[in-house]
Amino acid sequence: MVTRRRQPSRAELRRARMQQAIDFPLDWLEERSGLVGGVKYFLFRNVPGDTNWMQTLGSATLTAFLVQATTGVILAMFYQPTPHDAYSSIQNITDHVTLGWLVRGMHKWGASVFIILMFLHMGRVFLFGAYKYPRELNWVLGVLLLTMGMAEGFTGYLLPWDQTAYWASVVGINLNGTAPFLGPWLAQFLRGGQDIGAETLTRFYSLHMLIIPGAIFALIGLHLYLVIRLGVTSPPWSKQAAGMETDEAPNDLRVGLTRPAARGAGGSE
Amino acid sequence: MHEPSPTLWPIGFAIGVAVLLVGLIVDPVLLGSIGGAIAIVFGALWARDATSELRGRPVAIEPERRQPAAAHAVAPGRERFPRSKFLEGTTLGVGAVITGLVAVPAGGFALLPPFLGQKRHKVDLGPLTEFAEGQWYIATFMVDPSEGEVSRRTAFLRNNGNVTIGKSQVPSFTIISNHCAHLGCPVQANGPSGAILGLKTLTETTKNGKVTLLPVVPAGFGCPCHGGQYDTEGNRTAGPPVRALDRYSFEVDNGRLVLLSTYSVSHVDGTGAQAKIHKYKETGPGEHVDGVEQILYPLNPPHH
Numbered sequence: 001m002v003t004r005r006r007q008p009s010r011a012e013l014r015r016a017r018m019q020q021a022i023d024f025p026l027d028w029l030e031e032r033s034g035l036v037g038g039v040k041y042f043l044f045r046n047v048p049g050d051t052n053w054m055q056t057l058g059s060a061t062l063t064a065f066l067v068q069a070t071t072g073v074i075l076a077m078f079y080q081p082t083p084h085d086a087y088s089s090i091q092n093i094t095d096h097v098t099l100g101w102l103v104r105g106m107h108k109w110g111a112s113v114f115i116i117l118m119f120l121h122m123g124r125v126f127l128f129g130a131y132k133y134p135r136e137l138n139w140v141l142g143v144l145l146l147t148m149g150m151a152e153g154f155t156g157y158l159l160p161w162d163q164t165a166y167w168a169s170v171v172g173i174n175l176n177g178t179a180p181f182l183g184p185w186l187a188q189f190l191r192g193g194q195d196i197g198a199e200t201l202t203r204f205y206s207l208h209m210l211i212i213p214g215a216i217f218a219l220i221g222l223h224l225y226l227v228i229r230l231g232v233t234s235p236p237w238s239k240q241a242a243g244m245e246t247d248e249a250p251n252d253l254r255v256g257l258t259r260p261a262a263r264g265a266g267g268s269e
Numbered sequence: 270m271h272e273p274s275p276t277l278w279p280i281g282f283a284i285g286v287a288v289l290l291v292g293l294i295v296d297p298v299l300l301g302s303i304g305g306a307i308a309i310v311f312g313a314l315w316a317r318d319a320t321s322e323l324r325g326r327p328v329a330i331e332p333e334r335r336q337p338a339a340a341h342a343v344a345p346g347r348e349r350f351p352r353s354k355f356l357e358g359t360t361l362g363v364g365a366v367i368t369g370l371v372a373v374p375a376g377g378f379a380l381l382p383p384f385l386g387q388k389r390h391k392v393d394l395g396p397l398t399e400f401a402e403g404q405w406y407i408a409t410f411m412v413d414p415s416e417g418e419v420s421r422r423t424a425f426l427r428n429n430g431n432v433t434i435g436k437s438q439v440p441s442f443t444i445i446s447n448h449c450a451h452l453g454c455p456v457q458a459n460g461p462s463g464a465i466l467g468l469k470t471l472t473e474t475t476k477n478g479k480v481t482l483l484p485v486v487p488a489g490f491g492c493p494c495h496g497g498q499y500d501t502e503g504n505r506t507a508g509p510p511v512r513a514l515d516r517y518s519f520e521v522d523n524g525r526l527v528l529l530s531t532y533s534v535s536h537v538d539g540t541g542a543q544a545k546i547h548k549y550k551e552t553g554p555g556e557h558v559d560g561v562e563q564i565l566y567p568l569n570p571p572h573h
Contacts, residue, residue: 024323083419167454171494174452178555180565185384187553188570192383195412197419199383 086161281311454494
């Protein structure tokens with residue numbers, strides 16, 4: 001019997017050409033930036049086989065923060081941080097701006113979701129023992145993130161500038177003021193002067209939407225860097241080693257991104 | 270890995286676009302179409318060239334013909350003042366100077382204003398004749414009308430009548446701030462006020478905006494936030510406050526009652542004109558002014 005190489009069909013040729021058209025820009029980008037490989041390194045990591053739903057709480061917290069960031073940017077387009085206009089601009093957002101009630105509601109309730117998820121995530125890390133060597137530093141970063149999140153809650157609470165907001169901030173700032181030694185200085189810095197007023201509102205606005213979110217973004221970057229570098233912990237009941245690396249040689253960077261990893265390249269077999 | 274092969278087609282394409290743009294002004298039909306044609310032809314050649322790899326054509330790459338640069342002959346460890354060290358030092362040094370030049374004013378701007386130039390305004394509450402002797406009033410006024418309603422403050426005050434100091438008769442007032450000595454919430458008068466007493470609220474406009482004087486008969490003062498209670502001299506009687514209520518100092522100017530600044534009080538002995546007030550410099554709510562705890566607050570920020 002004579003075996004002859006089968007000619008590829010038209011459909012197979014078309015698929016191969018389409019694959020090539022997808023690969024070309026990706027290869028172009030990869031050759032000049034290494035971004036394709038970077039994204040793959042970030043997303044396609046080895047994790048223990050028995051990871052748990054509890055281990056999605058960190059991603060959930062990140063999602064909650066991104067919702068806050070997005071809705072906050074939109075609210076900033078309509079909000080006026082002055083004693084005269086703050087409350088009426090909030091009323092305008094709630095009552096008149098298209099879907100403003102929804103975006104403000106997402107931001108307001110999302111704030112609580114963000115804080116609650118941070119605590120749940122922290123509880124998971126604690127109960128799984130995921131703060132132990134070599135991940136102590138990531139626990140420290142997490143505590144800083146928690147502090148920043150609470151500071152976001154505190155500064156954001158003043159912005160509607162109603163009676164609750166005003167007096168809660170008076171009490172909150174004076175609580176800081178009772179800290180020994182530097183407390184009175186911290187309180188005066190937060191007020192922007194001797195008494196709560198217009199300066200307090202603008203400075204809380206700046207802290208709430210520029211300084212603290214910037215710090216949170218930076219801390220999240222470091223937090224994720226350590227997660228990727230150190231790998232995901234196995235649950236305490238796991239029989240597997242944590243964050244185990246395989247001996248496989250690095251394969252084609254595109255595998256798994258634009259091609260299914262198990263099937264042959266181009267799908268011609 | 271390969272270098273993109275050098276090509277002249279983009280230059281022709283650019284010339285075509287330039288001619289087209291000039292042509293649109295000078296002569297759209299003739300010059301414009303010539304420019305367009307040049308741009309299309311060279312653009313097509315450029316696109317053909319750029320996609321040759323995608324279309325599976327081999328790419329001709331010229332071999333590298335340059336000679337490798339001769340290594341600069343410096344024996345390692347021989348240089349007394351290595352250039353790399355010098356450049357490293359100057360980079361760090363100049364960087365530090367620039368950082369300082371930026372950070373000092375920016376940091377100062379961010380941190381100092383709350384502590385500098387804090388103004389204390391005088392508050393004109395109106396003629397002395399308005400304040401009936403022995404009657405308590407809840408006075409509201411704007412500390413700084415240019416800031417608007419956000420600067421409105423409240424004080425509880427009572428005309429104690431005249432007292433004799435030396436040979437002269439001096440008016441005496443008890444003027445208590447409504448800022449709770451716990452955490453600064455607004456203290457309320459415990460007792461009936463205004464219409465229920467059959468008394469009218471007095472209002473007048475001074476340079477401190479609309480001043481209102483609401484007559485009240487307080488049995489004491491109480492805070493709605495955390496339940497701090499005070500007697501009518503401002504002494505703490507219950508709850509979390511750490512000292513008595515702050516008071517306003519005052520002067521009489523042209524027969525008008527003028528509030529000056531606030532000061533803190535640990536406690537008050539006696540009542541009314543005979544009260545002995547234990548005064549301290551103004552401190553924030555929740556700060557101890559006497560007792561052991563005062564060592565926790567050795568230095569307060571400048572107030573005015």
